[in-house]
Amino acid sequence: MKNKKYIRKKAKVYTAESLIEGIKSGNFTALSKAITLCESKKPSDRDMASTIVSACMQIENNSIRIGITGVPGVGKSSFIESFGLHLIQAEGKKVAVLAIDPSSERTKGSILGDKTRMNKLSIHPNAFIRPSPTSGSLGGVAHASRESILLCEAAGFDVVIVETVGVGQSETEVRQMTDFFLLLMLAGAGDELQGIKRGIMEMADGLLINKADGDNLKAAQLAMREYRNALHLFPKAKSGWTTQVGLCSALENTNMDVAWNMISAYEKHSKSNGYFLTNRKDQLDSWFQKSIEEILHQKLFENEKIKADYHFFSNKVISGSLSPYDAAKQLLDGFL
Amino acid sequence: MKNKKYIRKKAKVYTAESLIEGIKSGNFTALSKAITLCESKKPSDRDMASTIVSACMQIENNSIRIGITGVPGVGKSSFIESFGLHLIQAEGKKVAVLAIDPSSERTKGSILGDKTRMNKLSIHPNAFIRPSPTSGSLGGVAHASRESILLCEAAGFDVVIVETVGVGQSETEVRQMTDFFLLLMLAGAGDELQGIKRGIMEMADGLLINKADGDNLKAAQLAMREYRNALHLFPKAKSGWTTQVGLCSALENTNMDVAWNMISAYEKHSKSNGYFLTNRKDQLDSWFQKSIEEILHQKLFENEKIKADYHFFSNKVISGSLSPYDAAKQLLDGFL
Numbered sequence: 086m087k088n089k090k091y092i093r094k095k096a097k098v099y100t101a102e103s104l105i106e107g108i109k110s111g112n113f114t115a116l117s118k119a120i121t122l123c124e125s126k127k128p129s130d131r132d133m134a135s136t137i138v139s140a141c142m143q144i145e146n147n148s149i150r151i152g153i154t155g156v157p158g159v160g161k162s163s164f165i166e167s168f169g170l171h172l173i174q175a176e177g178k179k180v181a182v183l184a185i186d187p188s189s190e191r192t193k194g195s196i197l198g199d200k201t202r203m204n205k206l207s208i209h210p211n212a213f214i215r216p217s218p219t220s221g222s223l224g225g226v227a228h229a230s231r232e233s234i235l236l237c238e239a240a241g242f243d244v245v246i247v248e249t250v251g252v253g254q255s256e257t258e259v260r261q262m263t264d265f266f267l268l269l270m271l272a273g274a275g276d277e278l279q280g281i282k283r284g285i286m287e288m289a290d291g292l293l294i295n296k297a298d299g300d301n302l303k304a305a306q307l308a309m310r311e312y313r314n315a316l317h318l319f320p321k322a323k324s325g326w327t328t329q330v331g332l333c334s335a336l337e338n339t340n341m342d343v344a345w346n347m348i349s350a351y352e353k354h355s356k357s358n359g360y361f362l363t364n365r366k367d368q369l370d371s372w373f374q375k376s377i378e379e380i381l382h383q384k385l386f387e388n389e390k391i392k393a394d395y396h397f398f399s400n401k402v403i404s405g406s407l408s409p410y411d412a413a414k415q416l417l418d419g420f421l
Numbered sequence: 422m423k424n425k426k427y428i429r430k431k432a433k434v435y436t437a438e439s440l441i442e443g444i445k446s447g448n449f450t451a452l453s454k455a456i457t458l459c460e461s462k463k464p465s466d467r468d469m470a471s472t473i474v475s476a477c478m479q480i481e482n483n484s485i486r487i488g489i490t491g492v493p494g495v496g497k498s499s500f501i502e503s504f505g506l507h508l509i510q511a512e513g514k515k516v517a518v519l520a521i522d523p524s525s526e527r528t529k530g531s532i533l534g535d536k537t538r539m540n541k542l543s544i545h546p547n548a549f550i551r552p553s554p555t556s557g558s559l560g561g562v563a564h565a566s567r568e569s570i571l572l573c574e575a576a577g578f579d580v581v582i583v584e585t586v587g588v589g590q591s592e593t594e595v596r597q598m599t600d601f602f603l604l605l606m607l608a609g610a611g612d613e614l615q616g617i618k619r620g621i622m623e624m625a626d627g628l629l630i631n632k633a634d635g636d637n638l639k640a641a642q643l644a645m646r647e648y649r650n651a652l653h654l655f656p657k658a659k660s661g662w663t664t665q666v667g668l669c670s671a672l673e674n675t676n677m678d679v680a681w682n683m684i685s686a687y688e689k690h691s692k693s694n695g696y697f698l699t700n701r702k703d704q705l706d707s708w709f710q711k712s713i714e715e716i717l718h719q720k721l722f723e724n725e726k727i728k729a730d731y732h733f734f735s736n737k738v739i740s741g742s743l744s745p746y747d748a749a750k751q752l753l754d755g756f757l
Contacts, residue, residue: 143741379749384757399706
C-alpha cells in the first residue's frame with residue numbers, strides 16, 4: 086500500500102460558452118452542470134446561469150411543457166415512468182422530467198424515490214430526470230425550475246414534465262410554468278382527504294384517474310363519470326378548453342396513449358386559437374415580475390444598515406410598541 | 422319646488438386624534454371611518470391610519486380572534502349570525518365581524534349578502550359588521566384586515582371574527598391573523614368538491630359540521646366520526662392542540678355553545694402553554710416582513726425611471742430576447 090500513488094483528477098473548468106455548446110449538442114453532463122448553476126445562490130453562479138439561459142432562449146424548439154400533480158400515493162412517479170417510456174417508444178420523443186418541491190425535508194425521500202421508481206426511464210438515453218433542488222424558498226426553487234425548462238428545451242427535449250413533489254404549495258407555481266396541467270387522482274372513498282381542492286381541479290387541463298385496474302376499474306369508471314359531471318359546474322377556462330377526464334393504469338401500462346392524445350388535442354386547440362403563445366408570454370411576464378421582487382428582497386437584506394436595524398425594529402413590533410407598517414416604513418427610510 | 426333650499430351638509434373633518442378618542446369610547450362611526458383609512462391607498466390616509474393603529478395597539482384588551490372559513494353554501498353567514506348573537510346574549514360579549522375577500526368581483530355580492538343574511542346581528546348594538554374592502558390585492562386587503570382587527574379591539578370588541586369570503590386564496594392569510602381557525606363543513610356526498618383540501622383541514626383548530634338538522638342529522642353524525650378518525654392521521658399542531666370536531670345547526674340555532682366551548686378550551690390550553698402569546702408575536706413579525714415587501718414594491722413602482730423602463734424590459738422578455746432574470750437585474754440597476 087505504501088507505494089500506491091493517489092492520483093487526484095483535476096476538476097474540469099466549465100465556462101458559460103462551453104456549457105452552452107454542450108447543451109446545444111445534447112450533452113447531459115453540460116445540461117446537469119448548467120441546471121446546478123441555476124439552482125445555486127452564489128452571485129457568480131447566478132450570473133453564469135443567466136448568460137446560459139439567455140443564450141438557450143434563442144434556440145428554436147417546438148416543445149410542450151406538462152405539469153403533473155396529485156397527492157402522495159396517487160402514483161405520480163410510476164405514471165411518469167410509464168408515460169415517459171410511451172412518449173419515447175411510441176411517439177419518438179425526448180423527455181425531460183424535473184421535480185419541484187419547496188419543502189426541503191421531503192426532498193431527500195423524493196430523490197431516492199425518483200431514482201428507484203423511475204428505474205427504466207432514468208437510464209433511457211432519450212430521457213433526462215432531474216430531482217428537485219434540495220433547498221431554497223418556493224420562489225427560488227420555482228425560478229430554478231423555470232430556467233431548467235429552457236435549458237432542457239435547448240438540449241433538444243421536446244416534452245418537459247414538471248412534477249410537483251410537495252403538497253399544496255407548488256401547484257400554482259407549476260401551473261404557471263407549463264402549457265398543460267395534469268391532475269392525477271384515485272377513485273374511491275376518502276377523496277376529500279386527498280388534497281384535491283376545487284382550486285386545483287380548476288387549474289387542471291386534464292384529469293386522469295390512475296390505478297384504473299383490477300378490482301378498482303369499476304370504481305374508477307364511476308369516478309370518471311362523476312368528475313365529468315362535476316367539471317361542467319366549473320367556469321370555462323381562459324384557454325377555451327374543456328378539461329378532459331380519463332382513466333389509466335401506470336401499473337399495467339394502459340391508456341398512456343389516452344394521456345398523450347389529451348395533451349396533443351389541447352396543444353392543437355390552444356395553438357389554433359392563439360392561447361398557447363399568449364399564455365407563454367404571460368408566463369414570461371409574470372416570471373419577470375417575480376424576478377424583480379426577488380432581486381429587491383435580496384438586495385435589501387444584503388444592505389448593512391438593514392441588517393443592523395432589522396432586529397431593532399422587529400423587537401419594537403413584537404413588543405407592541407410600534408405598528409408593523411410604521412416599523413417597515415422607518416426601516417426602509419434607511420435604504421431607499 | 423322653486424324655492425326649495427338645498428342644504429349641503431358640511432363634511433365633518435376627522436383628525437387622527439379625534440378618531441382615536443372616538444374608537445376608545447366605542448363610537449361606531451369613528452371605528453368605521455378609521456377602517457376606511459386602513460383600506461385606502463392614498464399615502465396621506467395610510468399615514469393617518471398608521472398613527473391610529475399605533476395608538477390602538479397600546480390599549481390593553483383581552484380579545485380572541487377567530488378565523489372562519491368554509492366553501493360557499495356551507496352557511497358561513499348564517500352561522501356567524503347565530504354564533505354572534507349567542508356570544509352577545511349568553512356570554513355577554515361584544516362581537517366584531519370582518520370579511521376578507523381578495524376577489525373584488527365577488528365582493529359586491531358579499532356586501533349585499535352580509536347585510537341581508539346577518540340581519541339580526543347587524544343591528545345589534547353590541548355587534549359591528551364590516552364588509553370586505555371592495556378592491557385591492559390580497560396583500561393589501563390582508564394588511565387592512567390586520568389593522569382593522571386592532572382597531573376593533575381598541576373599540577372594546579372582545580371577540581373579532583374574520584370571515585373568508587373568497588375561495589382558496591385567503592385561508593392562509595386569515596389563519597395568520599387569528600388565534601383560532603374554524604372550518605365549517607357539510608356532511609354528505611361530494612365533499613371532494615367542497616374545496617376542502619388536506620392543507621386547510623390541517624390549518625383548522627376546530628371543525629364544525631353545519632346543517633346538522635332534520636334529515637341531515639345522521640349523515641352529519643357519521644361525518645363527525647369520520648373526520649375525527651381522519652384527523653388522527655394528521656401531524657400534531659405546533660400549539661399542541663388536537664383539532665376538535667363538532668356538529669351545529671345555524672338554521673335551528675343549536676350547538677352554538679359547543680362552538681364557543683371549543684374556542685374557550687383552545688384559548689385556555691394555548692394560554693397555559695404559552696403558545697397563544699408566541700403565536701401573536703410570530704404573526705406581528707410576519708406582518709412586519711410583509712409590510713417591508715409591500716412598501717418596497719410600492720416605492721419601486723412610484724419611481725419615474727422604473728415606470729419609464731418597465732415596458733421596455735417587459736417587451737424584451739416577452740419577445741424572448743432577454744431572460745426575465747437579466748431583465749429584472751437591468752431594470753433595478755436604475756433604482757438601487
